[in-house]
């Protein structure tokens with residue numbers, strides 16, 4: 266294991282099948298993806314396209330059948346369960362749709378929990394400071410049930426970020442929130458990337474959420490079929506609509522977003538002046554994501 270890398274996360278030719286025999290499903294089909302440190306990447310695609318499987322393999326929760334996953338320079342595919350648990354505690358943060366807070370613990374205790382599990386010292390001032398920055402400074406001693414959904418998700422984000430992990434994996438982080446709470450959470454995630462250089466990989470169905478990212482990677486049938494840099498909600502929604510459209514009868518042209526592996530989508534072509542090292546690279550695709558832009562304010566389309 267080494268940890269010298271320009272990328273926070275790299276997947277090389279990752280294939281993952283679920284089930285066996287006639288009922289086997291190829292959830293990931295030779296997926297390659299490189300995500301630079303300090304970038305925000307959204308993973309989108311129709312239901313069943315492989316997004317959760319990708320997240321699970323990237324976080325070492327599931328083992329690929331072939332290929333390799335390198336997180337912050339550490340090869341996960343060779344690691345035993347003990348090493349994987351340690352890597353998850355020390356180098357990854359998780360944010361789930363359903364918050365997953367411990368109901369009997371206070372807000373501050375929930376945030377400190379992963380560090381305590383990892384046997385690391387908890388700086389209570391840091392916990393208080395982080396929660397204050399997320400607008401929860403007056404909620405430290407509350408239990409999760411005493412908070413709104415948006416507040417609970419902000420606690421979960423604080424918990425994920427306290428240890429300054431190499432990557433925060435967010436699985437539908439706004440899926441259970443109303444519009445305003447969702448925007449607050451997305452602003453917080455964006456700010457964590459812009460101000461602190463956090464790397465975030467977020468699975469979402471929501472084009473508005475996807476447009477907060479630096480790059481959107483689109484999945485279909487276990488493959489990356491397209492990517493988009495500087496996404497806006499309308500373009501992401503249009504691309505998703507094409508991916509979700511029913512397959513046309515033979516003789517018709519295929520949906521334009523679904524292209525054979527190896528195609529270089531026009532939206533993913535790196536613009537001149539962008540450094541390759543700061544780009545998301547996908548299998549057979551040109552590098553795509555721009556470096557994170559501090560103070561980026563480009564979410565005008567939906568009134569954010």
Ligand SMILES: Nc1ncnc2c1ncn2[C@@H]1O[C@H](COP(=O)(O)OP(=O)(O)OP(=O)(O)O)[C@@H](O)[C@H]1O
Nearest residue numbers: 283284290291292311312313314315316317318319
């Ligand atoms: N444990 C499993 N056993 C068998 N098949 C599975 C299993 N987990 C996922 N699959 C199948 O693998 C494929 C990819 O599933 P996955 O959950 O990764 O998709 P997804 O894009 O996250 O879907 P959704 O958006 O609905 O959550 C699907 O066809 C799914 O039915």
